[in-house]
């Protein structure tokens with residue numbers, strides 16, 4: 148059972164508290180910090196939290212087991228540093244830092260204080276992602292070649308996201324961090340991400356940061372992670388992933404059109420699902436948002452790990468790697484070239500082999516491709532191993 152100090156009473160603080168306290172959960176938020184006493188009190192009343200404070204230090208030093216940072220990006224480092232100094236376990240929401248420099252300092256702070264740490268990257272814990280990761284790791288789609296991950300919606304819900312200084316970036320940092328970690332999880336977190344090429348632009352909103360971007364992250368084994376992010380997409384929140392391997396494909400759809408579709412001429416009178424744009428007409432509600440977004444399984448892993456003194460699936464090291472990839476994406480957006488990912492600390496494998504494999508057809512040939520044609524005949528495309536000549540054989 149964990150007792151928690153929660154810093155922040157906004158959207159993510161509410162989602163986290165729902166996940167932590169739902170049903171007959173053993174874990175509970177005991178202390179909540181907000182800038183305003185009224186908001187802290189309202190939150191405490193709604194979620195049955197004992198202590199509501201406007202003093203962050205009081206929340207951090209309270210008699211609880213773990214501090215959860217659910218504050219805007221510019222406050223993550225301050226909160227994490229204070230929690231580490233107080234000797235408290237700390238879980239921090241995404242992105243870990245506004246850039247890799249901040250993230251690295253946070254990693255060093257928790258490691259030198261010797262406190263447990265978790266990176267709250269919920270989207271690698273969605274039920275569909277967990278199932279897909281299990282399938283990929285059991286070899287069901289062969290070597291992963293390409294992971295395409297998309298998060299697009301009409302833009303965030305609070306002022307600070309749109310402020311470059313406070314947020315640290317636009318759609319790439321806000322949502323690309325999810326997509327990057329999803330791709331990294333499928334490709335292998337021990338495979339080094341080496342370089343990035345990225346397009347980004349401010350297409351719609353009057354802001355200094357990008358509201359739309361597409362990037363490709365190249366891994367040392369030749370696999371590609373592709374992220375597609377937008378704050379200009381209309382129609383709700385589109386969360387989709389595609390995993391392509393040498394032996395199969397997986398398509399995941401986490402939010403829109405996931406199985407529940409309804410039409411309401413009169414409207415639902417308010418909230419339908421996160422970032423839904425309308426409450427009437429054709430609607431796509433989500434049965435259990437907290438579980439579908441991964442919060443339930445994420446906290447189960449984080450808190451089980453705390454109980455058993457082992458690292459969770461996602462910790463600050465992962466947050467730092469993601470920030471380093473995001474930094475290189477911003478450099479590429481400016482330079483319009485592939486940019487190297489700087490990783491002063493790398494704990495994964497070195498000298499990995501390229502993904503993909505060739506199948507011998509006979510002593511002289513390797514098989515390029517085989518296909519059954521509309522006339523029922525089987526066509527084999529072959530390459531001669533010594534001459535390189537490409538030929539075809541038709542059978543059947």
Ligand SMILES: NC(=O)c1ccc[n+]([C@@H]2O[C@H](COP(=O)([O-])OP(=O)(O)OC[C@H]3O[C@@H](n4cnc5c(N)ncnc54)[C@H](O)[C@@H]3O)[C@@H](O)[C@H]2O)c1
Nearest residue numbers: 155156157158159160182217218219220240241242269305
């Ligand atoms: N899926 C996810 O993992 C996910 C989703 C949304 C947000 N987030 C992350 O959670 C963090 C908070 O986002 P949110 O959506 O809850 O934002 P929000 O605007 O809804 O809430 C932010 C909270 O911080 C407080 N706050 C704002 N400025 C402050 C200041 N200067 N000092 C102290 N408190 C201040 C606000 O009052 C509010 O309680 C961000 O880092 C964001 O990236 C993660």
